[in-house]
Amino acid sequence: DAKTTQPPSMDCAEGRAANLPCNHSTISGNEYVYWYRQIHSQGPQYIIHGLKNNETNEMASLIITEDRKSSTLILPHATLRDTAVYYCIFAGGTSYGKLTFGQGTILTVHP
Amino acid sequence: NAGVTQTPKFRILKIGQSMTLQCTQDMNHNYMYWYRQDPGMGLKLIYYSVGAGITDKGEVPNGYNVSRSTTEDFPLRLELAAPSQTSVYFCASSWGPGQGAGELFFGEGSRLTVL
Numbered sequence: 001d002a003k004t005t006q007p008p009s010m011d012c013a014e015g016r017a018a019n020l021p022c023n024h025s026t027i028s029g030n031e032y033v034y035w036y037r038q039i040h041s042q043g044p045q046y047i048i049h050g051l052k053n054n055e056t057n058e059m060a061s062l063i064i065t066e067d068r069k070s071s072t073l074i075l076p077h078a079t080l081r082d083t084a085v086y087y088c089i090f091a092g093g094t095s096y097g098k099l100t101f102g103q104g105t106i107l108t109v110h111p
Numbered sequence: 112n113a114g115v116t117q118t119p120k121f122r123i124l125k126i127g128q129s130m131t132l133q134c135t136q137d138m139n140h141n142y143m144y145w146y147r148q149d150p151g152m153g154l155k156l157i158y159y160s161v162g163a164g165i166t167d168k169g170e171v172p173n174g175y176n177v178s179r180s181t182t183e184d185f186p187l188r189l190e191l192a193a194p195s196q197t198s199v200y201f202c203a204s205s206w207g208p209g210q211g212a213g214e215l216f217f218g219e220g221s222r223l224t225v226l
Contacts, residue, residue, distance in 0.1 A: 032213065034213075034214060034215075036215070041148075041199060041220065042219065042220070043115075043201050043203075043217030043218055043219055043220055044154070044201070044203075044215070044217050045217070046212070046214035046215060046216070049212055049213070049214060085153075087153070087154075091208070091213070092208050092213075093208055096142070096207055096208040096213065097142065097159055097161050097167065097207075098156065098159060098167070098169060099144060099156065099159070099215065100155075100156050100169070100170060101146075101153050101154040101155075101156075102153055103152070103153040104153055
């Protein structure tokens with residue numbers, strides 16, 4: 001099972017960048033890092049994914065270290081609506097099927 | 112597209128009753144998943160399927176059964192409901208590796224209470 005380690009909670013001021021770390025030291029070469037978030041009790045929502053290069057989309061940026069053992073999700077200008085639980089997982093190739101989630105990070109954005 | 116549709120959204124069961132949570136997706140995804148989420152906790156994988164006719168156990172399969180007779184549908188059966196099965200159940204689907212982003216699409220959840 002793919003295992004990741006994330007801090008249980010983080011705080012961020014509205015308008016500032018939120019940087020959420022994830023450790024995935026057992027990731028294999030063909031496995032991608034995926035980030036999801038869950039607002040209240042809704043179904044989780046995909047944010048971004050990457051293999052080895054840094055990625056950016058309209059929601060966030062993903063920075064993956066050169067050794068690929070950790071990554072950081074960046075919300076450049078956090079808003080109150082970004083308060084959520086953020087999960088990172090990794091999967092790919094034959095490991096893709098059994099997708100398991102950790103506890104995630106509870107991000108609280110405050111005014 | 113409707114995406115991933117789960118029914119029912121809410122259900123109350125008595126101990127020992129059985130029921131089926133329905134999940135259907137209209138994206139022609141090969142991979143489908145069932146997760147449960149207890150209050151304040153993360154997602155736990157119950158069962159998953161990599162294609163029609165193929166299912167496999169996840170982290171917490173005891174007390175549940177699944178089938179995948181079509182690409183679209185992945186029902187979750189609860190036999191002899193117990194209070195420990197009180198949870199929110201999420202169904203998800205994806206293309207899997209090698210197609211698109213491989214991201215999971217989740218349903219809105221089914222909230223089950225066993226009394």
